[in-house]
Amino acid sequence: AQSVTQLGSHVSVSEGALVLLRCNYSSSVPPYLFWYVQYPNQGLQLLLKYTTGATLVKGINGFEAEFKKSETSFHLTKPSAHMSDAAEYFCAVSITGTASKLTFGTGTRLQVTL
Amino acid sequence: NAGVMQNPRHLVRRRGQEARLRCSPMKGHSHVYWYRQLPEEGLKFMVYLQKENIIDESGMPKERFSAEFPKEGPSILRIQQVVRGDSAAYFCASSQNRDIRDGYTFGSGTRLTVV
Numbered sequence: 001a002q003s004v005t006q007l008g009s010h011v012s013v014s015e016g017a018l019v020l021l022r023c024n025y026s027s028s029v030p031p032y033l034f035w036y037v038q039y040p041n042q043g044l045q046l047l048l049k050y051t052t053g054a055t056l057v058k059g060i061n062g063f064e065a066e067f068k069k070s071e072t073s074f075h076l077t078k079p080s081a082h083m084s085d086a087a088e089y090f091c092a093v094s095i096t097g098t099a100s101k102l103t104f105g106t107g108t109r110l111q112v113t114l
Numbered sequence: 115n116a117g118v119m120q121n122p123r124h125l126v127r128r129r130g131q132e133a134r135l136r137c138s139p140m141k142g143h144s145h146v147y148w149y150r151q152l153p154e155e156g157l158k159f160m161v162y163l164q165k166e167n168i169i170d171e172s173g174m175p176k177e178r179f180s181a182e183f184p185k186e187g188p189s190i191l192r193i194q195q196v197v198r199g200d201s202a203a204y205f206c207a208s209s210q211n212r213d214i215r216d217g218y219t220f221g222s223g224t225r226l227t228v229v
Contacts, residue, residue: 042223043223049215051215094214101172102159104149
């Protein structure tokens, strides 16, 4: 079975500051890991994903995440926050090889202030 | 190429009525997934369907909920005799094949309110 824990249900940063959203996973086998973003009243949009290969993955809108197996983490970062980054962010995990059941974390709401 | 289309966007039902939520996957996608998002919670898996087949319904409540994905037409999530606790956002996602590595494409959701 797999699970995801997102630390911090709300994160507030100033515009231009570093964004760090934390995600830890639990999986008995090598996982596939995803970050999705949800803007108000919209569906989820894939930001980035880790499947195999390079552990530092880059996504859209300047976001990136690093898969750290030893820490079972997949934290999302962005060097400089923009007002348009305000949204809810979900980390998700799937066990390698399965075709269904992305398991989502409870989400982190990012607020960006002036 | 249209994305995943869900309708209606908003649905209000009185307790005891039936709710029917529709999902048209992306063109070329034959795998459909339904998720439910309760207020202040993450998405919870409900059911995974391929054309005319239910592959995994382990997340579906045992009663009142059903899903189908017919050979022609959209996937339908049906909730009979709705209760207040069914109020949530229901998201549909689709994929081209069984390979999870590509992730899913999500629709904009149907927000069900039971009054």
